[in-house]
Amino acid sequence: MSPIYIQPNNFVDYLSNQQSYYLFLDIDGTLADFTLDPKDSVIPRTTLTILQKIQDYGVKIAIVTGRSLAEARQMLSPINLPIAATHGLEIALDGAENSNDTCTLHVDSAALTAIRQSIIESCMSYSGFAIETKPYSVALHYRQNPALADVACTIMSETIKHSAKWTLKHGKYVCEAVPKGVNKGTAILTLLKEVRASDNICPIFIGDDITDEAGFMAIQSQNNALKKPQQSARGMGIKVGHEPSCAHYYVNNIDEVTVLLQSFLRFFQQQNISDFESIDTDCLLPKDVMRHSI
Numbered sequence: 168m169s170p171i172y173i174q175p176n177n178f179v180d181y182l183s184n185q186q187s188y189y190l191f192l193d194i195d196g197t198l199a200d201f202t203l204d205p206k207d208s209v210i211p212r213t214t215l216t217i218l219q220k221i222q223d224y225g226v227k228i229a230i231v232t233g234r235s236l237a238e239a240r241q242m243l244s245p246i247n248l249p250i251a252a253t254h255g256l257e258i259a260l261d262g263a264e265n266s267n268d269t270c271t272l273h274v275d276s277a278a279l280t281a282i283r284q285s286i287i288e289s290c291m292s293y294s295g296f297a298i299e300t301k302p303y304s305v306a307l308h309y310r311q312n313p314a315l316a317d318v319a320c321t322i323m324s325e326t327i328k329h330s331a332k333w334t335l336k337h338g339k340y341v342c343e344a345v346p347k348g349v350n351k352g353t354a355i356l357t358l359l360k361e362v363r364a365s366d367n368i369c370p371i372f373i374g375d376d377i378t379d380e381a382g383f384m385a386i387q388s389q390n391n392a393l394k395k396p397q398q399s400a401r402g403m404g405i406k407v408g409h410e411p412s413c414a415h416y417y418v419n420n421i422d423e424v425t426v427l428l429q430s431f432l433r434f435f436q437q438q439n440i441s442d443f444e445s446i447d448t449d450c451l452l453p454k455d456v457m458r459h460s461i
């Protein structure tokens with residue numbers, strides 16, 4: 168089934184005040200526009216402000232990205248959010264800069280060094296490749312010269328062909344060597360396990376790339392392996408762009424993601440206003456508090 172278009176400005180219409188939400192966000196192609204050099208990418212200040220405001224309403228937000236943890240933190244600064252980085256290989260549960268609450272899968276550093284060196288040597292005779300070396304993976308970018316797509320795939324496949332514990336992840340103009348056993352789906356489920364069962368959470372994941380498909384599948388699945396019935400509410404997968412996707416919904420581009428996030432924020436602002444709707448002018452308490460104190 169093809170994804171259904173969400174009018175980003177009307178995203179509030181898809182939300183219910185009987186439900187709590189956990190927003191999972193990809194970075195590149197979702198929050199940050201593409202650039203030739205990955206180091207030039209930024210998440211616009213306006214987007215960061217919207218995320219901060221949503222978080223201030225107590226809504227859970229986490230980042231699920233192929234970027235390394237250090238880079239993701241830098242791009243999100245000054246906001247602190249839980250981050251599943253390097254496709255879920257590094258997970259920082261509480262988002263604080265110097266937090267010890269970070270799990271990282273064991274990575275064979277000798278194998279990583281050998282893979283990195285082999286890629287560098289194989290690319291020497293080509294112009295238009297950019298090699299991104301991350302703490303636990305190596306990405307070969309060909310955005311500067313898309314004609315190198317097949318060469319990039321061949322170089323990367325050859326490089327890891329004797330490394331049984333490594334695999335390739337393909338993305339937009341990039342092919343990346345990553346240790347086996349991680350994907351955005353398991354990363355999201357790991358973060359969801361931290362949530363209290365009683366919270367009746369509906370996860371929403373927004374992403375644009377092939378690696379995001381595992382995330383869409385995980386949150387849209389009825390039986391999402393959490394083994395807590397209260398948490399098995401079907402989530403919403405929202406694809407950014409028109410490529411085939413298993414996400415149930417889509418928006419057209421990054422600008423529409425921003426509009427959708429604004430609409431999401433408006434939902435909580437409106438909820439907040441309605442909580443104060445019937446005010447006791449003597450004590451100015453929200454409805455809920457008054458109800459409990461009667």
Ligand SMILES: O=P(O)(O)OC[C@H]1O[C@H](O[C@H]2O[C@H](CO)[C@@H](O)[C@H](O)[C@H]2O)[C@H](O)[C@@H](O)[C@@H]1O
Binds near residue numbers: 193208308339378
């Ligand atoms: O999971 P994401 O947050 O979407 O990260 C995926 C990869 O994003 C970056 O590469 C992409 O963005 C670059 C900068 O715009 C662009 O040059 C490249 O073509 C894209 O594939 C990042 O550099 C990778 O490390 C991430 O894995």
